[in-house]
Amino acid sequence: EIVLTQSPGTLSLSPGERATLSCRASQSVSSSYLAWYQQKPGQAPRLLIYGASSRATGIPDRFSGTGSGTDFTLTISGLEPEDFAVYYCQQYGSPPLTFGGGTKVEIK
């Protein structure tokens, strides 16, 4: 099973600042099948990035994903008030599909 470790656990930033979230895999993620999801309180997760770097439909271009192999990054180039949420990575290349533990982006 591929274990995904997200860091930091919590990121305290101000609106307008850049957020950099990390997701590290215990083994190489097949075909860069790595996704990022955003979850706000009381809501289901929402797909932001798939294939490590492709934005899902309707996702603003301030969200970008990079990485391959075992190291992946989600960058939010300038935080908007609606971006404060919890972010999860998921690998969907090797069974069983697994999730990271999440990074909370909170207002400083």
Next chain:
Amino acid sequence: EVELMESGGAFIQPGGSLRLSCAASGFNFNGYSMYWVRQAPGKGLERVSGISGNSGSINYADSVKGRFTISRDNSKNILYLQMNSLRAEDTAVYYCAKGGIGVPFDWGQGTLVTVSS
């Protein structure tokens, strides 16, 4: 547009049983694997179970193996999760998700299961 609508969540006593349903629309249901993912209060996402499009491949998290059964009815576009011998630690929001190997998840809105005496 993909739509996934869960139902069946309830407040139930330890040891009880419950069946969750997920009605799917907007895509070729039998062409995709489907999953149940849960989220305990204040915690992260946990894959509970997955089933391939033709039900030929099924997997479970160790925490539910032997107690939960996933199934699907491709004629009705419905995914099920039969949950038996429920425990307090099964308390969570249960999400239905479309996805699989090579396919990122689309999510339902979730249904709450509370196991408590």
